[in-house]
Amino acid sequence: MRPNIAPQTESNYGRRPVNAQMTSVAFVAITLAATSLPDYRNQWYGRVHLKPVTDSSSANTAPVATKFADATSDYARQITARLMDLRAAAHECQMPWSRDSADALQSFLSFFPKPNRPIIVLTDTGNLAAVWESGRDSQIALQFLGHDIVQYTLLARPPGEQVRSSSNGRATPARIVKIISDMDLLDLLTA
Amino acid sequence: MTLAPIMLPHHCLARFAKRAHTDTKADGSVVVSFAAFLWAKAAPDDHGLSVNWLDYFPGDKEARLGAVRSSMHMTPGSKDRLALLEIGQLTTHLYATAGLNVVPLCDPTGPNARYPYRNPSHAVISGLPDENYDSTRAQQAATLIAKDCVIEHVPARSPHA
Numbered sequence: 221m222r223p224n225i226a227p228q229t230e231s232n233y234g235r236r237p238v239n240a241q242m243t244s245v246a247f248v249a250i251t252l253a254a255t256s257l258p259d260y261r262n263q264w265y266g267r268v269h270l271k272p273v274t275d276s277s278s279a280n281t282a283p284v285a286t287k288f289a290d291a292t293s294d295y296a297r298q299i300t301a302r303l304m305d306l307r308a309a310a311h312e313c314q315m316p317w318s319r320d321s322a323d324a325l326q327s328f329l330s331f332f333p334k335p336n337r338p339i340i341v342l343t344d345t346g347n348l349a350a351v352w353e354s355g356r357d358s359q360i361a362l363q364f365l366g367h368d369i370v371q372y373t374l375l376a377r378p379p380g381e382q383v384r385s386s387s388n389g390r391a392t393p394a395r396i397v398k399i400i401s402d403m404d405l406l407d408l409l410t411a
Numbered sequence: 412m413t414l415a416p417i418m419l420p421h422h423c424l425a426r427f428a429k430r431a432h433t434d435t436k437a438d439g440s441v442v443v444s445f446a447a448f449l450w451a452k453a454a455p456d457d458h459g460l461s462v463n464w465l466d467y468f469p470g471d472k473e474a475r476l477g478a479v480r481s482s483m484h485m486t487p488g489s490k491d492r493l494a495l496l497e498i499g500q501l502t503t504h505l506y507a508t509a510g511l512n513v514v515p516l517c518d519p520t521g522p523n524a525r526y527p528y529r530n531p532s533h534a535v536i537s538g539l540p541d542e543n544y545d546s547t548r549a550q551q552a553a554t555l556i557a558k559d560c561v562i563e564h565v566p567a568r569s570p571h572a
Contacts, residue, residue, distance in 0.1 A: 302434070309431040312488075341444040342431040344451070345542070351444055353558070361445055361554045371547055373445070373554040386508070388551040 298337055299329060306342045316346030320366030325350060328364070328393050334411045352408040357384050360400060360408050370396050376403045414458060414516035417534060420499025422466040424515060424534060425479050427567055430490040443494045443564050448553035451542035458516060459535030465495065467532040480569050484528040487567035494557075494564040501536070501560045508555055509548075513538035 290296060303322055310317040325348040329335055338350035343363060353359040357377035362370050373388040387403060400406055428447035435441050450460040468478035479493070498515055505511040513536055520526050520533045540548035 306431055309429075313429055313431060315431060337437065339434040339436070339442050339444055341434055341446045343446045343449060349444065349446055351442075356559075359554065359558055361550065363550060371550055373547075373551045375554070375558065384508075386551065388547050390547060 295335060295337060296330075299326065299340070302340050303348075306340065306348070310342055310346070315342060315344060317342070318346040318348070318366055321347040321364040324348075324364040324366060324368070324370070324393070328362070328370070331393075331397075332410050335409060336411050354408055358405060358408060360405055362396065365390070368392055372396055372399065374400065374403050374405060376405050378404065414518050414535070414537075417464060417498060417515040417517060419466070420497070420502075422464065422498050423562070424462040424496045424498060424501075424536070425465045425476075425493045426460070426462045426496060427483065427485070427487075428492045428494050428564065430488050433490060433492055441490075441492065441564070443492055443557060443561055445550060445553035445557040447494060448539075448556040449542050449549055450536075450539045450553075451549075457535075458518065459537035460539055462496070462515070462534050462536060463530070464515070464517065464532045464534045476565060477569065479532060480567065482528075482530045482532050484530070485567070489566070489568060491567035492564045493567045494561045496556065496560050497562055500562070501556065504559055505552060505555060508559075509552055511538055511540075511552055 303326075307317060307322075309315070325340070329338075329350070336352060338352045338360075341349050341351070343349055347363050347365055349361065349363040351359065351361045357375065359373075359375040361373040363372075364370055369390055370393055371388075371390050373386065375384055375386050377384040385403070387399065391399060397406075400409065426447060428443045432447040433441055433443050448460065463479045463483060465475050465479055468475045470478070476493070480487075501515075502513055505513050516535050516537050518533050518535045520530045521528050539552050540546075542549040
């Protein structure tokens with residue numbers, strides 16, 4: 221959509237439109253905040269609801285671009301097929317679809333050499349989510365919000381403990397892997 | 412309007428899970444994910460996660476499921492599911508694991524200008540975190556419901572359809 225900027229006339233020639241100035245200031249402020257603190261938990265921006273970057277062509281069910289190095293592997297084919305199925309479902313049910321989120325999910329999954337195929341679903345806000353589980357006590361649930369942010373809920377029962385522990389919040393994908401490892405749940409991700 | 416709580420721990424609620432909220436495992440079993448239990452307040456009179464009170468209707472389980480399917484006035488796809496939740500297990504578990512006081516409330520709908528059909532079994536689960544304001548807690552609650560509180564799920568479409 222084109223911004224509502226006044227046309228250049230003799231009286232305002234050379235002045236920067238007010239709308240453009242405000243946009244630049246907001247962009248710089250957000251960038252600084254995000255780079256100075258790597259963990260999004262318990263920060264004000266961790267509580268901000270990130271709306272999906274809705275793909276305006278969500279009606280289009282064209283193939284989903286793969287992010288996998290070996291796009292011909294069974295795993296890559298399964299993931300791509302599932303994403304195409306969800307994209308068709310989004311179209312059918314008139315749900316939003318975030319391309320950012322789909323890209324982030326594929327990038328995360330392609331990071332592991334021998335990954336386990338997760339349950340992949342689409343939320344009502346248009347984000348993709350992946351879930352890995354094992355038995356009653358272990359689960360990894362990740363929702364890819366786009367903008368390099370993942371919302372996680374982890375459930376685990378440490379050996380010898382009676383009570384299951386849980387952890388939830390938001391973090392970057394790299395930080396998520398560290399949190400998963402700290403909770404001894406990496407086995408769920410890889411075969 | 413004050414909604415009456417459903418104080419019947421052994422009664423069941425049915426939550427509609429659309430196809431995009433479910434996935435099929437390699438062994439062929441279907442999973443209803445947490446995405447089906449995320450609640451975001453959509454209107455001022457939206458008091459919670461929309462469900463149907465299965466045991467509002469008389470008869471055996473199949474008859475009650477049939478009545479719920481009919482009351483929903485929807486045309487579900489073959490992959491849409493109804494996830495069944497037992498009230499007592501749901502409220503106890505969410506309080507113990509997440510400190511949430513959730514209460515199922517009767518919320519019969521229509522017919523009115525917004526919703527043309529009457530659904531006497533419609534209910535809501537109130538007390539869940541709103542995804543618009545606290546989405547990490549909303550996801551945690553939804554994950555706990557999907558993992559621990561779904562006693563079974565059945566096709567949303569009638570087997571006779």
